[in-house]
Amino acid sequence: MRTVKIPLTIERGEDKQFWGRVEYGENLLTDFASSVSELEEKMKDLLWDFEEVSPESVQFEHLFDVSALFQRFDFLKISNVAEHAGMNPGLLRQYVSGAKSPSLDQAKKIERTLHELATELQKVTIVA
Structure with missing residues (x-):
């Protein structure tokens, strides 16, 4: 199929x-x-x-959209993602709450940051 x-x-x-x-x-x-x-x-x-x-x-x-992303992946801490993206945490909270909408550039910055964090996590090895 x-x-x-x-x-x-x-x-x-x-x-x-x-x-x-x-x-x-x-x-x-x-x-x-x-x-x-x-x-x-x-x-x-x-x-x-x-x-x-x-x-x-x-x-x-x-x-x-940014709001749905942070709802779906609710384990992401908004202030930490904002810090990694070089953004104001209050602004990112406004995007997440829907009070403001990000520009395309801001949305891409958030996306790049999440992809970079995911790449770092993929390299992690846990030992017991």
């Missing part, structure tokens, strides 16, 4: 639900859920209903 990679844009709603959208074919499909995995399942159902894309063949590429 052929895998279909589809971008899934994930945002946090005012109700703190994850809201997702997918553009496929001629359709813009949207739904919400309390977790990313639940959102994925709902979106796969919509893709089947509207486009007859088999749920087993779908692989989503997650595109998070």
Whole structure:
């Protein structure tokens, strides 16, 4: 079976639900859920209903807004990420809360910082 990679844009709603959208074919499909995995399942159902894309063949590429990212990965400490990014922690908190939206440059700076931290973590070896 052929895998279909589809971008899934994930945002946090005012109700703190994850809201997702997918553009496929001629359709813009949207739904919400309390977790990313639940959102994925709902979106796969919509893709089947509207486009007859088999749920087993779908692989989503997650595109998070800053607020949804920090909700999904709630173990990330905002002030530490801001420090690594060379940003004001208060400003990053405003992005996370939705009070302000980051510019594309600021969003990319946050993304680069998270990727750098992930690369460092991949090099870690734990001994017992």
